[in-house]
Amino acid sequence: MNNSFNRLSLGHCGRALSLTAMGLLVAFSFKADGAVIISPTGVISNTVGNESSSFGIGNTIDQSGLSITFVSGLTDYSAYISSRPEHEGVAPVPSFWLSPQGSTTGTIVYDLGGVYRIERAVMWHGGGEAPERNVNGISLATSLNATFTTSQTAGDFNVFGFAPPYNLNDFDLTDTTGRYVRLTINSNYGSENYTKFGEIAFAVSAIPEPSSLLLLGGAAGLTLGRRKRV
Numbered sequence: 001m002n003n004s005f006n007r008l009s010l011g012h013c014g015r016a017l018s019l020t021a022m023g024l025l026v027a028f029s030f031k032a033d034g035a036v037i038i039s040p041t042g043v044i045s046n047t048v049g050n051e052s053s054s055f056g057i058g059n060t061i062d063q064s065g066l067s068i069t070f071v072s073g074l075t076d077y078s079a080y081i082s083s084r085p086e087h088e089g090v091a092p093v094p095s096f097w098l099s100p101q102g103s104t105t106g107t108i109v110y111d112l113g114g115v116y117r118i119e120r121a122v123m124w125h126g127g128g129e130a131p132e133r134n135v136n137g138i139s140l141a142t143s144l145n146a147t148f149t150t151s152q153t154a155g156d157f158n159v160f161g162f163a164p165p166y167n168l169n170d171f172d173l174t175d176t177t178g179r180y181v182r183l184t185i186n187s188n189y190g191s192e193n194y195t196k197f198g199e200i201a202f203a204v205s206a207i208p209e210p211s212s213l214l215l216l217g218g219a220a221g222l223t224l225g226r227r228k229r230v
Contacts, residue, residue: 035120035203037070037077039063040181041113044146048099048106048185048195055098057108060200065095065126070201077120077203087124087166087198096126096198098133104195108183109146115179116204118142118154121171125162126198134162135197137186140171142178152176159197162189166198177207 039061050056063069068085088095099106112118125134140154154173161167181202188195 035077035205036073037075037080037122037201038112038116038204039072039201040110042111044109044111044180046106046108048103048108051098051100051194054094055096055196057097059095059126060097060197061110063199064093065198066124072201077122081122081168081170085168087126087168096196099195101193104188104191104193105185108185109148110181110183110200111146112179112181112202112204115144115177115207116202117175117177117207118173118181118202118204119175120173120203121154121181121200122202123159123169123171123200124198125159125166126196128166130191130194131162132188132190133194133196134189135159135185135187135195136189139184139186140173141182141184142176143180143182144178146180148180148182151182152178154181 041061043057043061046057059065065088066085067088068080068083070080070085121140123135123138125131137156137158139156141148141151142154143149143151152174154176155171157169157171159169161169183200185195
């Protein structure tokens with residue numbers, strides 16, 4: 001009777017552990033598939049420069065000028081984009097970035113504040129005056145380190161929609177894993193003096209921590225071990 005009881009108990013334990021492992025797997029799958037929108041937490045470098053502090057590169061990551069804001073790291077990316085947020089350019093102070101005179105191309109490195117699977121990017125032009133200054137050709141790359149000693153190419157794009165209301169550009173990136181995003185501005189719409197844009201943000205999915213993966217593997221392994229001894 002004791003042996004039968006033990007086998008029954010182990011069987012229940014095995015099924016419970018199996019369900020636990022499956023639950024963890026489902027949780028990770030859900031977390032990975034649900035891309036959220038995030039603003040970078042800071043700017044590591046800006047080789048183009050700023051026209052002034054009022055038109056600083058920080059304007060591109062603070063949601064200033066957006067008609068609809070989001071909660072960075074929580075708002076669903078697809079749902080937010082579907083709401084068609086616009087960039088107003090001035091709200092009521094300058095809410096876009098403008099390069100210094102004579103500097104129209106270069107690189108800007110953003111810090112996302114953590115390691116993510118980076119899937120998409122959204123970008124808005126800002127300001128209705130001098131549309132020839134608006135960013136045109138860009139390249140995006142990602143890296144796990146701020147110096148980009150190793151990097152992954154995320155894509156080359158053209159930024160459209162610079163006429164009012166400065167509609168968003170939703171770019172489907174080559175999925176990469178990284179913390180830092182390098183935006184290379186290759187061209188604008190014809191200005192030899194200035195380049196500008198309004199806002200940039202990214203669609204990301206969380207990467208499960210190694211300890212969580214070990215927990216999942218351990219639970220699954222324990223289940224198999226229990227079953228083997230029954």
